[in-house]
Amino acid sequence: MSAVTIRDVARRAAVSVASASRALNNHASVTPATRQRVIEAARALDYVPHLGARSLSRGRSNTIGVVLPDLFGEFFSEIIRGIDYAAHRRGLQLLLSNMHGSADETELAIRAMRGRVDGLLVMSPQVDAEFLGRNLPKGLPAIVMNAAASDGTHPTIAIDNLAGAREAVAHLVAQGCTRIAHITGPEGNADADARRAGFRTAMIELLGAGASVEIEGDFSEASGIEAAWKILGQNPRVDGVFAANDMMAVACMATLAEDGMRAPDDVAIIGFDGVPIAQYVTPALSTMALNLAELGERALEKLVAITESEEKVEATTEMLKPELVIRASSRRRHA
Amino acid sequence: MSAVTIRDVARRAAVSVASASRALNNHASVTPATRQRVIEAARALDYVPHLGARSLSRGRSNTIGVVLPDLFGEFFSEIIRGIDYAAHRRGLQLLLSNMHGSADETELAIRAMRGRVDGLLVMSPQVDAEFLGRNLPKGLPAIVMNAAASDGTHPTIAIDNLAGAREAVAHLVAQGCTRIAHITGPEGNADADARRAGFRTAMIELLGAGASVEIEGDFSEASGIEAAWKILGQNPRVDGVFAANDMMAVACMATLAEDGMRAPDDVAIIGFDGVPIAQYVTPALSTMALNLAELGERALEKLVAITESEEKVEATTEMLKPELVIRASSRRRHA
DNA sequence: GCGGCGCGTGTAACCGTTTCCACGCACCTC
DNA sequence: GAGGTGCGTGGAAACGGTTACACGCGCCGC
Numbered sequence: 001m002s003a004v005t006i007r008d009v010a011r012r013a014a015v016s017v018a019s020a021s022r023a024l025n026n027h028a029s030v031t032p033a034t035r036q037r038v039i040e041a042a043r044a045l046d047y048v049p050h051l052g053a054r055s056l057s058r059g060r061s062n063t064i065g066v067v068l069p070d071l072f073g074e075f076f077s078e079i080i081r082g083i084d085y086a087a088h089r090r091g092l093q094l095l096l097s098n099m100h101g102s103a104d105e106t107e108l109a110i111r112a113m114r115g116r117v118d119g120l121l122v123m124s125p126q127v128d129a130e131f132l133g134r135n136l137p138k139g140l141p142a143i144v145m146n147a148a149a150s151d152g153t154h155p156t157i158a159i160d161n162l163a164g165a166r167e168a169v170a171h172l173v174a175q176g177c178t179r180i181a182h183i184t185g186p187e188g189n190a191d192a193d194a195r196r197a198g199f200r201t202a203m204i205e206l207l208g209a210g211a212s213v214e215i216e217g218d219f220s221e222a223s224g225i226e227a228a229w230k231i232l233g234q235n236p237r238v239d240g241v242f243a244a245n246d247m248m249a250v251a252c253m254a255t256l257a258e259d260g261m262r263a264p265d266d267v268a269i270i271g272f273d274g275v276p277i278a279q280y281v282t283p284a285l286s287t288m289a290l291n292l293a294e295l296g297e298r299a300l301e302k303l304v305a306i307t308e309s310e311e312k313v314e315a316t317t318e319m320l321k322p323e324l325v326i327r328a329s330s331r332r333r334h335a
Numbered sequence: 336m337s338a339v340t341i342r343d344v345a346r347r348a349a350v351s352v353a354s355a356s357r358a359l360n361n362h363a364s365v366t367p368a369t370r371q372r373v374i375e376a377a378r379a380l381d382y383v384p385h386l387g388a389r390s391l392s393r394g395r396s397n398t399i400g401v402v403l404p405d406l407f408g409e410f411f412s413e414i415i416r417g418i419d420y421a422a423h424r425r426g427l428q429l430l431l432s433n434m435h436g437s438a439d440e441t442e443l444a445i446r447a448m449r450g451r452v453d454g455l456l457v458m459s460p461q462v463d464a465e466f467l468g469r470n471l472p473k474g475l476p477a478i479v480m481n482a483a484a485s486d487g488t489h490p491t492i493a494i495d496n497l498a499g500a501r502e503a504v505a506h507l508v509a510q511g512c513t514r515i516a517h518i519t520g521p522e523g524n525a526d527a528d529a530r531r532a533g534f535r536t537a538m539i540e541l542l543g544a545g546a547s548v549e550i551e552g553d554f555s556e557a558s559g560i561e562a563a564w565k566i567l568g569q570n571p572r573v574d575g576v577f578a579a580n581d582m583m584a585v586a587c588m589a590t591l592a593e594d595g596m597r598a599p600d601d602v603a604i605i606g607f608d609g610v611p612i613a614q615y616v617t618p619a620l621s622t623m624a625l626n627l628a629e630l631g632e633r634a635l636e637k638l639v640a641i642t643e644s645e646e647k648v649e650a651t652t653e654m655l656k657p658e659l660v661i662r663a664s665s666r667r668r669h670a
Numbered sequence: 671g672c673g674g675c676g677c678g679t680g681t682a683a684c685c686g687t688t689t690c691c692a693c694g695c696a697c698c699t700c
Numbered sequence: 701g702a703g704g705t706g707c708g709t710g711g712a713a714a715c716g717g718t719t720a721c722a723c724g725c726g727c728c729g730c
Contacts, residue, residue, distance in 0.1 A: 003474065005686055016710045021688060029708060048472060050450030052396065053686035056387050056715045063430075071419050073611075077412030084406050084433050093447060095398075096429040098419050112428060115385030115716080116451075137383060139338065250615050276408075280585050282617030340716055351680045356718060364678060388716035391685050450686080 004045045013041035024049070055116075063093045064303065065117035067109050069101050069126055073247060074275035075292060079145075082296025083121065090304060092118075103127045107135050114140075119303045121145060121296075125190040141306040143299050146191065155306065156317040157299050161191055164288040164322035165198025168242045168270050171286070171324055173206045175268050175332045177240030181213040183227040183252060185244040192219070195244045195272060213238055217248050224251030231267075232259050239267055240330075246271035246278045246287055253285065253329060268330040272322065283328030290322050339380045348376035359384070390451075398428045399638065400452035402444050404436050404461055408582060409610035410627060414480075417631025418456060425639060427453075438462045442470050449475070454638045456480060456631075460525040476641040478634050481526065490641065491652040492634050496526055499623040499657035500533025503577045503605050506621070506659055508541045510603050510667045512575030516548040518562040518587060520579040527554070530579045530607060548573055552583050559586030566602075567594050574602055575665075581606035581613045581622055588620065588664060603665040607657065618663030625657050 010020035015034060023030045023038035030038075041047075055061035064087055068076055080096075087094055095117055099105035106127055113120060120142035124132060133153045136142050144156045172180055182199040185192025196214070203212040215230050217223035224247060231238060231252070243249035249271030253263050263269045263283055271278060274289025298318070345355035350369060358365045358373035365373075376382075390396035399422055403411055415431075422429055430452055434440035441462055448455060455477040459467060468488045471477050479491045507515055517534040520527025531549070538547040550565050552558035559582060566573060566587070578584035584606030588598050598604045598618055606613060609624025633653070 006688095007686080017687085018689075018710060018712090019708080022709090025688085031708065034708080046473075048446050048449040050686050051447065052387055052391050052450040053715090054450075054688075056391055056717090057686080057688045059688095059715070061387065071412070071416045074409065074412070077406070077409070077415075080412075080415075080431075081406045084431070088433060088435070094431040096415075096419070096431050098423060100423070111383050112386065114383040115387040115389075138381075254615065277612045277615060280589065280612060281615045341718095342716080352717080353681080353719075354679060357679090360718085366678065369678080385716050388685090389718075391687090392716080392718045394685070 004047050005050070006047070008045055009038060009041045009047050012045060013037040061116055061118055062091065063095050063117045064300065065095045065097065065110075065113035065120045067097045067099060067106065067113070067120065067122045067124070069099060069124060071098050074277060075245070075273055078275065078292035079123070079296040082293030082298075083300050084296075085293065086297040086300040086304075090300075092300075092304075099124075101126050103131060106131075110135050110137070113137075119143075119307050121299050121303060125192075126188060141303060143303045143306070145295070145299050153315055155302060155315050157295065157302060158317060158319060159191060159290060159295070160319045160321045161194035162198040164272060165195045165242070166202040167322070167324050168272065168288050169199055169202035169206060171326065172240040172242060172268050172270060172330065175240070175264075175330055177238075177268055178207065179211050179213070179236065179238045180207070180240035180242060181215055181227075181231055181238040183215050183217040183224065183241065183243040183248050186218040187216075189219075192244050199242060217244060219245050219247060221247055221251045224248030225255045228252040228255035228259075231256065232261065237261070237267075241267055241269045243269070243271045246273045246275045246285060249285055249287070249329075250277060250281050253281065253283075263329040264331055268332060270330050274322070274325060278325075279327065281329075286327045286330035287325050288322035289325045290320060295320050339382050340385070341382070343380055344373060344376045344382050347380060348372040396451055396453055397426065398430050398452045399635065400430045400432065400445075400448035400455045402432045402434060402441065402448070402455065402457045402459070404434060404459060406433050409612060410580070410608055413610065413627035414458070414631040417628030417633075418635050419631075420628065421632040421635040421639075425635075427635075427639075434459075436461050438466060441466075445470050445472070448472075454478075454642050456634050456638060460527075461523060476638060478638045478641070480630070480634050487650050490637060490650050492630065492637060493652060493654060494526060494625060494630075495654045495656045496529035497533040499607060500530045500577070501537040502657070502659050503607065503623050504534055504537035504541060506661065507575040507577060507603050507605060507665065510575070510599075510665055512573075512603055513542065514546050514548070514571065514573045515542070515575035515577060516550055516562075516566055516573040518550045518552040518559065518576065518578040518583050521553040522551075524554075527579050534577060552579060554580050554582060556582055556586045559583035560590045563587040563590035563594075566591065567596065572596070572602075576602055576604045578604070578606050581608045581610045581620060584620055584622070584664075585612060585616050588616065588618075598664040599666055603667060605665045609657070609660060613660075614662065616664075621662045621665035622660050623657035624660045625655060630655050 006017055006020050010017040015038060019034055020038050023035040066083060070076060084094060097109040099109045106124060114137055120140055122142060123145040125146055132144060142154050144154045146158050184196050215227045217227055243252060249269055253269050261267055271285050271287040274287045278285040278287045341355050342352055345352040348355060354369055355373050358370040401418060405411060419429060432444040434444045441459060449472055455475055457477060458480040460481055467479060477489050479489045481493050519531050550562045552562055578587060584604055588604050596602055606620050606622040609622045613620040613622045
């Protein structure tokens, strides 16, 4: 064990633990001579402070808990990267927890954070706000990312899925599509549900009820491939596809192409999220791009702001607007 | 504050804190009646144990520290996913730290883990083993992932870059390439250096010294694009490209194609890492595929094994072999 | 009937820090 | 020269749990 404690340092420097602590933490009232002795002793013993103990006594851990539904794919890794970037700048550490999409695990994960973090970043598209409100520890600052409508108890930062879906549909229509399929995300996922809702209202507005097809997906590559099979089996075929995320769009596009149904001429395709992969496929995928790293960054900044301000902040909801990025997969030469 | 402590629970249940603790932790010697009262009190007060305090007194945190050089891209996110998967299965939490490639930060990051984790997973292609050996806390179990040659003090799990690079070159040669460029990773990065070394020896063996070109890169998309420009400006041109990672291969391939130099006919291209994106670009990218999630998983399992075994384990080195995945980008019709 | 055993419980020490408070000392001021 | 002031220091109490140890009690076996 690197079991050298501050007591060992104090003993070697012939001072009390109190003075040792003060010297090591740059407190004002320590003689330069004392400080010097303590620091030398610490170096000689290769002392590293026990941060667990420190946070217990300071009541502050300099750690932020991050609870995510999953870690798969670029969606989450971009968010983590944004969080990490902002956390690093502020000297905070990250305690990561993955609840694998289950509500029980979410509760567990959140409880497991108690006493180890100063604040919580929870992303939870699968469980409703009421559940979160009930389970988030009372005194712990928390930001809810991207959940179903906030219950008003915690500040939220969310994606404007509704507007994004409308814009995606409008874009396809502008390219001349008259019959559009939506590959949905998993039911019960807040993002997926909102994107589907946006798709429906936009379709009714722009093309009427008969022109839309919904194909169940679950955000996975596999479900994008299956969706392509369904599309290929239909008659009449669709001439536009709006997938609820980029991964499904990419997989669907590739599968369609194998059977000769090519984007953008036979079918215009657009995804959602704007993950890096979208720009490297051929044809490059149009998408409703989100700056996910920025989402993570902003969430962390907001959390820090709460943590530091004394008065309680009201539960505002901040929206992240997706941006239409038109690439080859949906660009028609003669629209 | 959710400041309800075990003392509050004990008071409400009219028992001592010792009994409360025992009841809540399923210790054997507690009367069912007592246990019942304690559990009810805990529920009534919405008690959540303070895990920081627990780990201090138990001397065990159920947390693993993960120190990575960066979080950008699929390479690291796949590794984290693998680590998380294995950690989750064992009920461990992850404390994440990113040292942004700097040695100072590495030292800081490692020190910041003291007293908060039971073990350390360090991935550090940029700093040498000697540095790590000096900085890893003495008593803390640690696994070094993918560093420059182990100093023999810590178990290591690494990528067989040398063999991978040779195999990549051999594959290109088998496809008929006679002049091959290697887009390198950043100098000083252990993976990059090993891949370059493998490239050199394989080239000398198979095609002789004159047939190889080295282009400096740094694993980034931008450097892949720049490499393409250099390739296009050369005379005679190469007919094979081995990039030190997939990201550069993808970017290079796309840029070459814009100028009419197409894979696989004009140039056969192969990358390294086997990140998911490689299979979606067109033409699909051949690569020396690594199962990065498995790498993370195995590292965590190994760490747990060390943590749990009493006798000290010797510092073995485990190798992860890349697997040649041939896709369209390097498949010549008439080899 | 008495000693011993086992079981459930409580008291208190401990984990490694930080920090409140008290204390002693030198210095300054009137 | 006495009394206040301020500064550096040390003792000890936190922080919130776990657990070694002691203790009292009822039961069993001789």
